[in-house]
Amino acid sequence: MQPLQDLNVRETVPLVSPRYLKHEENVTDEAIRTVVESRETVKNILAGRDRRLMVIVGPCSIHDQVAGLEYARKLRELAERVKSHMLVVMRVYFEKPRTTVGWKGLINDPHLNDTFDIGTGLRIARRILLEVANMGLPAATELLEPITPQYIADLISVAAIGARTTESPTHRQMASGLSMPVGYKNGTDGSLQVAIDAMLAAQHQHSFLGMDGDGKTCIINTKGNPWGFLILRGGRSGPNYDPALLTEATEKLNAAKLTPRLMVDCSHANSNKDYTRQRVVWNDCIEQRMAGNDHLIGLMLESNLFPGNQPLPADLSQLKYGVSVTDGCIGWDETEQLVLSAYERLGGELAGPQPAGASRSGAV
Template identity: 35%
Template sequence: MSMTINRQLPLPSELKAEYPLSPGVKALKAARDREIREVFEGESHKFLVIVGPCSADLEDAVLDYVTKLAGIQERVKEKLVLIPRVYTNKPRTTGEGYKGMLHQPSPDKAPDLLGGIIAIRKMHIRVMEECGLTSADEMLYPENRSYLDDLLSYEAVGARSVENQQHRLTASGMDIPVGMKNPTSGDLSVMLNSVQAAQASHTFLYRGCDVTTSGNPLAHTILRGGVDKYGICVPNYHYEDLMRLWELYGKRELENPAAIVDANHSNSNKKYREQIRIVSEVLHSRNYNPEVKALVKGVMIESYLEEGNQEIDCRRVYGKSITDPCLGWKDTERLLLSIAEKC
């Protein structure tokens, strides 16, 4: 094969033993998982906000951001559950560009997968220990999640991965909520097929083992907009879109019908300040119709310490995205407090 083996990486069990969780952090994780599960199961009426940088590119900046988020969580704890986006691997449409901290723990240096695996585990643990929150990440590479499966409280399957069989089968063996995004085409049936697959039991090959999963009743949809054949963004967060998804759910025997609305990506056409307006419209739709309120469990927002984005170079601004543009902290704080008032 045209492939060179650079090094043998440690097994997930070995890395977990080297960087373990304390009993207190394990208890925090169990409590957070229970709180989030209750939202998807309809036992809690709290609203989920999955919020944070497009990519977690610098550990200290991510920790500064999540520390601020933890302060807001304490203020809105009766209404909202805040889940920090600590996304450590990034899909690249053409294969070019920064692939996340998993690949490059230092964005301006060469790939280092061993260093990356260690860096992302240590960063997720710091978020839990120092901020009292547990995070969301994207399941871009299904077999890599075994290095983090004791840390995360939420995972998303992206628009480019949602039709992949291994992603769907792996999701069926997870014990936390997993959100299936609609594909870049915007096709809702593909997204719902993925949810259906993830909620079922499967037997398949995983990390060299023959495994059987029990199915994940917390698998659900994420609306992120689509792109038509002319490359024009087509949003799917409007009231009519939400009602259509409710009707499609009604035609399938799926557990815990739920949707998260991604306010960025093709819903905003990456105009990051539009996220404020989009979230406001989604909340209005929820308050207008009880069926929409029952369906839409939360929103996903991209924000960081500084607004916008920047190139990867020696003049980088601390806490500013090096991938998609994000809201800054001041706008984020106002938005989160507004959501708590309106949801």
């Protein structure tokens, strides 16, 4: 008989259930404390009860567990130094949406060799998140595959819906059931409306097909997620972080009866995809915050141990340690300088030695 389905499917590979993986990499009391407290802090920032600046900073994507955790340890120390004026959240991204093709992230291809060992990728991702949470450092990630949250969402303090998926009904439904605040990026063309529509949609109840903790297909009925904010990342129309465009975004959120809370992504189109220009965006936004724009509640930086990026080589032994394999990132030294300088400009008193190049005047 002529087959009617799976004509283009090579094979199907079963995955461990979310419940079993969580049993293998079980959450600790310290991790629970980190996630619960940081989620509540983010909510307070979004509600205006906490005036600290939320800073989401870290690699464009995690591809090396050792380097990722070294970065986390450095960031944890920095976060402690600036906590009176900033909530520092580590950017821990495991899934990479691609415009055409390319490496899709650690969960999809953890060995960086097109073997797509997703089961191992999920284990490594959960292990990294657990270690980060055990340090007392909150984590943020972009959720791309709607099944992924069942495996890792309990260790995430802030989620993001990306520019390529903000318009997707599947991701809006998923966001409506997430347990943490969610940032919605404007579309790749620069449009704010798709992100505003996503925020509105995610606040409502939804029912959709999904997977439960045992890996069974089920109907998921959500309550709606009221904790959303807009992430401005620029687009084909150009950057969108200047004061006039932030005012326009605030007005559009008000018109939609949404709380006007904005985060600026210093990378992507806002820096014209030039990682060395992230400091320009960062400093401009810090000035806007100092000038009294309290709607600007956060900034995002793509940062790694060392600056730049690198292609994936055929011989993986040639990979440079601590350098991004996706978008270009600023290095740790510049990251520390930018954060400490902004902290001082926002009124913080530095404790301990400053990094080389930092200035009491705020210039870096």
